[in-house]
Amino acid sequence: MEQNVIDASGLLAISTRLQRLSDQIRKDGLLIYKAFGIDFQPKWFPVLYTLYKKSTMSVVSLSDEIGYAHPSTISLLKELEKEKLIRSKKDKVDTRKRLIELTEKGTTLLSAMEPVWEVIIKATADITNTQNNLMKAINEVEAGLKEKTFLQRAEVYIKK
Amino acid sequence: MEQNVIDASGLLAISTRLQRLSDQIRKDGLLIYKAFGIDFQPKWFPVLYTLYKKSTMSVVSLSDEIGYAHPSTISLLKELEKEKLIRSKKDKVDTRKRLIELTEKGTTLLSAMEPVWEVIIKATADITNTQNNLMKAINEVEAGLKEKTFLQRAEVYIKK
DNA sequence: CAAATATACGTAGTCAGCTACATATATCAC
DNA sequence: GTGATATATGTAGCTGACTACGTATATTTG
Structure with missing residues (x-):
């Protein structure tokens, strides 16, 4: 355990550690979709899954929902539109808004993916069900940061 | 808790969650260095800290140590060389190798940072000491993935 | 109801990592 | 000691998120 300098720096x-783990999981996620013969990229998940569950949404509300900055969502939407998985139309009440929804192709794909998700959920549970549960730890840390940022916490020690 | 669709998808x-958390912590990290009036970027940490602890290393061995692909290390090294925090020289025994070491400026900076690290360590401990410890969870998950990848675990459920 | 402000969306460019590929030098097998 | 292979470094360009900034439409305020 903890052989290298960086691990030892804890x-x-x-x-860095979080990012590395994130990348690793994303890459393996892609391989799982491939193993099922499904043309699906892990990065599409937040947008498509949200549309699957909530049907129609505007760009900004979708971004808020998935926790992305709206330009990130827009570039994903462009990609998904090219794949014909989503389409959009103007909101007649508020013309600033663009309402996004799944196409039939999108809905079909998402339904077909349900069994894949089950596999992913099981595999992830398998991995994260250790002494300290990663998902719970993330939730706890995010909740903590919302209450008081990292910087604010550091300031306590700086100022003394 | 778990209000939006993505959180509910767990x-x-x-x-995505890991990456978001990583970004957030990195940004706050930068602010902490600024609060100390130190010109230091969080991304420099792995390279500089490793050189601080191990003095001289080649590009590849440094990359292995910090867990980066070597091109990532090279681009960091370019930046650090511009900042005059490191320098390099050819290995006389194996002329393919480039040996990297801290300059005096680098060593001075790193020494000056020790108190900052202490603050960061305390603040991070503050944040991560929840019911499920994030660092321990990461360690456990990485250890688990080393033993059996995400994909291999998923295959168990696919094949049945 | 006009001016100020807020919101929605879009584009451009940044960032911190990556992979793929190229080249030079070492090492190994015979 | 030469040919095949492995290792060390480097360059180019990708990725998936971001911020900054601009424009158009709604909403609020005096």
């Missing part, structure tokens, strides 16, 4: 490199 | 969006 908390200091936490951001 | 495990499926784990990669």
